[in-house]
Amino acid sequence: MERKKSLEYIERDKNVVSRVSRLSYFPLVIESGKGAKIIDVDGNEYIDFLSSASSLNLGSSHPAVTKAIEEQLHKISQYTSAYTYNAPLIEYAERLCSVYPGGEDARVIFGNCGSDANDAAIKFSRAYTGRNKIITFINGYHGSTYGSLSLTAVTTRMRKKLGALLPGIEHFRFYGSELEDDFVARECTKDLEEAFGTYLPADEVAAVIIEPVQGDAGNVPAHPIFMRKLYDLCKKHGILFISEEVQMGFFRTGKWFSIENYEGIIPDGIIMGKSLGAGLTAGCFMAKKEIAQCLESPAHLFTLGGNHLVCAAGAAAFDVYKSQDFQDELKKKITLIKELCEDLMKKHEDMVMFARGLGLSYGIGLGSKTDGVFAGNDTAAFKILYRCFEKGLIVISLAGNILRIQPPLVITEEELKKGFAIIDQAITEYKAGKIPDSVLDNQKGW
Numbered sequence: 001m002e003r004k005k006s007l008e009y010i011e012r013d014k015n016v017v018s019r020v021s022r023l024s025y026f027p028l029v030i031e032s033g034k035g036a037k038i039i040d041v042d043g044n045e046y047i048d049f050l051s052s053a054s055s056l057n058l059g060s061s062h063p064a065v066t067k068a069i070e071e072q073l074h075k076i077s078q079y080t081s082a083y084t085y086n087a088p089l090i091e092y093a094e095r096l097c098s099v100y101p102g103g104e105d106a107r108v109i110f111g112n113c114g115s116d117a118n119d120a121a122i123k124f125s126r127a128y129t130g131r132n133k134i135i136t137f138i139n140g141y142h143g144s145t146y147g148s149l150s151l152t153a154v155t156t157r158m159r160k161k162l163g164a165l166l167p168g169i170e171h172f173r174f175y176g177s178e179l180e181d182d183f184v185a186r187e188c189t190k191d192l193e194e195a196f197g198t199y200l201p202a203d204e205v206a207a208v209i210i211e212p213v214q215g216d217a218g219n220v221p222a223h224p225i226f227m228r229k230l231y232d233l234c235k236k237h238g239i240l241f242i243s244e245e246v247q248m249g250f251f252r253t254g255k256w257f258s259i260e261n262y263e264g265i266i267p268d269g270i271i272m273g274k275s276l277g278a279g280l281t282a283g284c285f286m287a288k289k290e291i292a293q294c295l296e297s298p299a300h301l302f303t304l305g306g307n308h309l310v311c312a313a314g315a316a317a318f319d320v321y322k323s324q325d326f327q328d329e330l331k332k333k334i335t336l337i338k339e340l341c342e343d344l345m346k347k348h349e350d351m352v353m354f355a356r357g358l359g360l361s362y363g364i365g366l367g368s369k370t371d372g373v374f375a376g377n378d379t380a381a382f383k384i385l386y387r388c389f390e391k392g393l394i395v396i397s398l399a400g401n402i403l404r405i406q407p408p409l410v411i412t413e414e415e416l417k418k419g420f421a422i423i424d425q426a427i428t429e430y431k432a433g434k435i436p437d438s439v440l441d442n443q444k445g446w
């Protein structure tokens with residue numbers, strides 16, 4: 001593949017952009033996209049297995065979204081909702097509230113991204129309960145603002161040199177669906193209950209904030225027994241149960257919200273971002289009415305939050321998600337991706353440790369076996385994803401050795417199959433020693 005223009009841009013980027021906001025995988029400078037196809041500035045074409053970090057669930061340049069944005073742009077781009085009303089915001093809010101799990105009477109608070117939506121959840125939970133502490137989980141990712149970062153526990157690199165974060169945030173172990181039922185049933189709330197009995201008064205805990213499927217941890221769905229017991233514990237102690245849906249919302253896991261994969265759990269609040277804006281930037285905390293109304297104006301507002309343009313885009317995307325056609329197509333692809341993962345595991349049982357996930361969100365663990373025992377292999381994962389890139393597939397890794405498989409939900413079955421065929425070839429080439437160590441330099445960035 002020709003990369004001349006891409007490399008030139010990257011050279012320029014180095015001179016003016018701080019490296020702090022980027023993890024380096026490959027020299028990809030994107031020019032355009034359509035559905036699950038991405039084109040770089042050199043004209044190379046890729047299948048997208050990343051969906052802009054699950055923020056483009058309807059793929060790039062979806063016609064319905066593009067049309068809504070174009071029409072809105074000719075009227076007005078935005079006018080702050082801090083002092084005025086706007087129809088797209090109201091129309092999008094009505095749609096979002098209509099799908100609140102359990103049919104609860106809900107209200108929305110718009111912001112600009114997933115991080116500030118997490119901050120909102122902290123603020124409203126504290127204010128509503130009059131309690132100070134928040135429980136959240138190790139390996140959870142919640143964002144980069146001081147509030148959301150206080151919840152985040154994926155790498156100390158995100159926290160170093162920043163001084164004090166929010167007080168009162170307590171991190172506990174997350175129990176994934178891969179664990180044995182008996183073990184989970186026995187252990188999963190032990191630490192919490194011990195904490196409640198020794199140093200963490202339960203009646204001082206405002207909320208539990210949890211990703212039902214931990215995304216950046218490597219796509220780990222919570223074990224259903226863990227979710228149930230956690231939820232029951234919350235109910236017992238008057239603790240709010242907040243579902244963090246920034247990465248997994250909007251049908252990424254086959255439902256509006258990933259928490260709906262767990263029967264009978266009605267969250268008190270839902271944190272949204274990424275695909276909420278259908279390609280534009282948006283965040284939202286949606287909660288039961290009494291929680292969302294508990295602060296006094298203007299305790300939480302953003303000048304551009306819920307602006308005309310983003311809400312017009314979001315509402316158009318919402319109508320696509322809701323359509324029967326989209327739902328029928330999605331079901332087929334959910335079945336297909338499962339089969340493709342299983343085939344890959346069978347074919348490479350010496351390297352693929354697991355393929356776990358829900359809907360169109362999978363984590364494929366890569367490792368090496370010594371004496372029949374698997375250990376994660378980060379180097380292999382990087383080499384394989386880099387070879388995928390060279391072959392025209394955008395896929396990155398999570399937690400070092402786990403391939404992040406999150407294609408746009410509008411990907412065609414052909415593209416999905418082709419993407420998996422590329423992964424298969426890349427693994428085969430890795431095993432044959434055909435991927436040089438030099439590709440590892442790309443991790444260092446430019």
Ligand code: PMP
Nearest residue numbers: 113114115141142143246247273
């Ligand atoms: N929560 C989760 C689960 C996420 O995956 C992310 C982004 N990776 C965020 C919050 C933060 O979203 P943003 O970067 O848009 O603020």
